[in-house]
Amino acid sequence: MELKEIINLIQIRDFIVNTINNPAFDRATVNDLIKIQLLLDKKIIIVLRGPEFKDYINFVDAQKVIEEAAKNNNIKSGLKKYP
Numbered sequence: 001m002e003l004k005e006i007i008n009l010i011q012i013r014d015f016i017v018n019t020i021n022n023p024a025f026d027r028a029t030v031n032d033l034i035k036i037q038l039l040l041d042k043k044i045i046i047v048l049r050g051p052e053f054k055d056y057i058n059f060v061d062a063q064k065v066i067e068e069a070a071k072n073n074n075i076k077s078g079l080k081k082y083p
Contacts, residue, residue: 006047013040
């Protein structure tokens with residue numbers, strides 16, 4: 001999946017959230033939109049956790065980045081390898 005497709009899904013999700021909060025829509029429409037939002041959330045999470053996206057953001061370096069950020073901010077809790 002291309003990054004543009006992920007961005008489009010997120011934009012559609014944002015539109016749905018804004019629409020849900022609009023009092024002009026009836027309860028049945030809002031209930032359908034809530035279901036669609038949950039499906040979009042699931043789809044977005046599946047894509048973001050997928051190997052293609054993880055490769056795109058170089059996910060294998062995530063632990064190293066977390067440790068570097070913790071060291072830079074002097075955070076000791078929650079890191080196993082913090083000296």
